[in-house]
Amino acid sequence: MSILDLSKHLMYDFHCNVMKPKYGEIIKLLYMDTDSFIYDIRTDDFYEDMKGMIDYFDTSDYQENKRYGMPRVNKKVLGKMKDENAGKILEEFVGLRSKMYACKTETDLIKKSKGVKKCVRCEK
Numbered sequence: 376m377s378i379l380d381l382s383k384h385l386m387y388d389f390h391c392n393v394m395k396p397k398y399g400e401i402i403k404l405l406y407m408d409t410d411s412f413i414y415d416i417r418t419d420d421f422y423e424d425m426k427g428m429i430d431y432f433d434t435s436d437y438q439e440n441k442r443y444g445m446p447r448v449n450k451k452v453l454g455k456m457k458d459e460n461a462g463k464i465l466e467e468f469v470g471l472r473s474k475m476y477a478c479k480t481e482t483d484l485i486k487k488s489k490g491v492k493k494c495v496r497c498e499k
Contacts, residue, residue: 406470436461
């Protein structure tokens with residue numbers, strides 16, 4: 376229980392003290408779980424912004440020589456935020472409840488539905 380409390384504290388701290396002050400009203404928190412966020416951020420280049428806040432992120436899964444030129448740092452460091460899509464742009468998102476969402480990136484369709492036996496289907 377204390378691990379979940381610490382995780383929740385870390386997540387809220389990151390949102391309230393890093394992301395919200397930086398982006399103000401142009402950021403929307405679409406989904407938050409004990410270990411992940413999904414944001415809608417209206418900015419010119421989020422990956423350039425990320426480079427300026429690199430101490431907060433684990434970018435070890437980004438491919439070298441990828442279009443963002445992201446340094447690969449903080450591999451598996453506790454408390455660092457990680458882009459689960461490793462730089463793939465999130466194009467669509469549908470969040471129904473905790474642990475139940477679907478999102479589409481440039482190349483993949485990701486469906487999460489923990490504890491649900493029925494199919495989640497996304498069509499264009």
